Amino acid sequence: MYIIGLVIAFCGIILFEAPKLIKEKMWGELMAFSGLLLFGMVISSAAVLNIDVPNPTALIEMIFAPPTKLLTSFFE
Amino acid sequence: MKLIEEGKISGSQFMWLLVTVVLPTAVLFIPALTIKEAGASAWISGGVVATFWGILVVWIASTLGERFPGMTLVDYSGQIIGKFGGKMIGAYYIFVLVHGIAVITRQFGEFLVTAFMPETPIIVFHIFLIALAASAVRNGVEVIARMNHFVVSLMFFSVLFIFSLVFGEWNFNNLLPILEEGIGPVIKGAFIPMSWRGQTVLLLIFMPYLNNYREARPAAYKAVVMLGIILAAEIIICLAVFGQLAANYVFPAHALASYISVGGFIERVEAFILALWVAGITMKVSIWYYSATVLMARTLNLQDYKPLVLPLGVIMLTWSMTLFDNIRQLVEWFNESGPAFFMSWEVVLPVLLLIMAVLRKKGGVKSGK
Numbered sequence: 001m002y003i004i005g006l007v008i009a010f011c012g013i014i015l016f017e018a019p020k021l022i023k024e025k026m027w028g029e030l031m032a033f034s035g036l037l038l039f040g041m042v043i044s045s046a047a048v049l050n051i052d053v054p055n056p057t058a059l060i061e062m063i064f065a066p067p068t069k070l071l072t073s074f075f076e
Numbered sequence: 077m078k079l080i081e082e083g084k085i086s087g088s089q090f091m092w093l094l095v096t097v098v099l100p101t102a103v104l105f106i107p108a109l110t111i112k113e114a115g116a117s118a119w120i121s122g123g124v125v126a127t128f129w130g131i132l133v134v135w136i137a138s139t140l141g142e143r144f145p146g147m148t149l150v151d152y153s154g155q156i157i158g159k160f161g162g163k164m165i166g167a168y169y170i171f172v173l174v175h176g177i178a179v180i181t182r183q184f185g186e187f188l189v190t191a192f193m194p195e196t197p198i199i200v201f202h203i204f205l206i207a208l209a210a211s212a213v214r215n216g217v218e219v220i221a222r223m224n225h226f227v228v229s230l231m232f233f234s235v236l237f238i239f240s241l242v243f244g245e246w247n248f249n250n251l252l253p254i255l256e257e258g259i260g261p262v263i264k265g266a267f268i269p270m271s272w273r274g275q276t277v278l279l280l281i282f283m284p285y286l287n288n289y290r291e292a293r294p295a296a297y298k299a300v301v302m303l304g305i306i307l308a309a310e311i312i313i314c315l316a317v318f319g320q321l322a323a324n325y326v327f328p329a330h331a332l333a334s335y336i337s338v339g340g341f342i343e344r345v346e347a348f349i350l351a352l353w354v355a356g357i358t359m360k361v362s363i364w365y366y367s368a369t370v371l372m373a374r375t376l377n378l379q380d381y382k383p384l385v386l387p388l389g390v391i392m393l394t395w396s397m398t399l400f401d402n403i404r405q406l407v408e409w410f411n412e413s414g415p416a417f418f419m420s421w422e423v424v425l426p427v428l429l430l431i432m433a434v435l436r437k438k439g440g441v442k443s444g445k
Binding site: 010011013016017021026028029030032033036038039040041043044047053055056057060062063064065067068069071072075 | 158171175210260261263264267372373376377378379383384386387388390391393394395397398399400409413414415416417420
């Protein structure tokens with residue numbers, strides 16, 4: 001059900017930005033816009049459909065939790 | 077060197093921008109997190125230690141920025157460590173900012189749901205917040221800076237005023253003994269406020285928009301000191317009213333506001349506080365959002381940053397919903413990996429860039445004005 005709302009939202013965003021970019025031949029902007037929007041589409045659809053995608057917070061935790069532990073251990 | 081946008085801001089607007097970069101969420105979360113670690117001496121962690129840390133961050137960032145007047149972060153990192161390195165730095169900051177906005181949005185939503193509107197789905201607040209911020213970002217830095225000057229100066233002084241209205245409940249014996257267990261817990265408790273204060277490193281993004289880049293350094297020091305004053309005052313008042321029990325609240329500042337009762341006449345001011353915080357957090361998200369968008373446009377060498385606003389908003393909105401299951405997990409994440417993560421982009425990267433710039437003799441007097 002939510003996926004329909006999502007599709008409508010994405011159509012709205014594309015209609016809002018893309019025609020102007022194509023008319024003014026801003027291809028670089030169009031590329032960046034499409035790439036970002038594609039990424040947004042993938043992660044938001046995955047969230048709506050309850051599919052697990054890699055979570056950047058887990059990545060941050062993996063990299064930065066050990067140094068944080070080290071830092072705070074000086075002040076126990 | 078070309079900027080993405082031709083907006084110009086003044087020194088005092090710059091100062092308030094930096095206050096907003098930190099204050100709105102700090103006011104909500106810092107007292108509980110700091111008091112939990114440092115106990116009765118929490119105000120030393122939040123007010124004194126973190127302020128010195130903030131001054132250090134500002135010193136590093138503005139020294140780096142002043143070597144390259146009028147240039148953006150991506151451009152001069154490109155000059156210092158090569159084009160590819162510059163893009164990598166840009167990409168890391170974009171990730172940090174977008175992730176940061178997702179976290180801020182979640183904090184905001186959780187606050188509203190917990191404290192005021194438990195029946196409303198949290199995504200409603202997220203959508204409105206990000207949509208408002210997106211419209212502010214599309215209007216450019218001058219609009220954000222002016223609106224921010226108005227909203228946050230109001231917020232700053234009324235928060236101080238409102239907290240002083242609880243004076244009937246103050247008991248300063250709660251603040252004793254000072255440094256009960258030595259300096260260790262105080263430093264440990266300072267890590268969270270330090271990572272918050274260090275967010276002033278975003279001055280790197282806004283420095284090129286200043287009328288006169290020499291105004292950046294004093295304005296940033298002022299902002300850090302003002303933040304120190306208000307956060308120390310907030311922690312002291314929380315301690316004076318609740319004692320160390322304040323650590324058990326998720327939002328002690330909100331509990332504090334609902335305590336206010338002056339002569340049976342001034343009551344229920346937490347709704348007023350809510351209005352200020354919603355405005356303040358909208359400004360904070362706008363500023364971070366703007367930084368992420370222009371940084372991205374600069375990294376990808378685009379002429380216009382506006383097409384990137386909405387797609388980035390979609391990513392932020394999704395992440396704000398999916399990164400954390402609940403507020404406890406978020407707070408846990410801050411405690412467990414927050415300090416090192418924030419330090420990595422607030423201090424470590426700017427310091428490395430500065431050292432490389434000095435060693436390779438990039439920027440400074442000969443290429444500057």
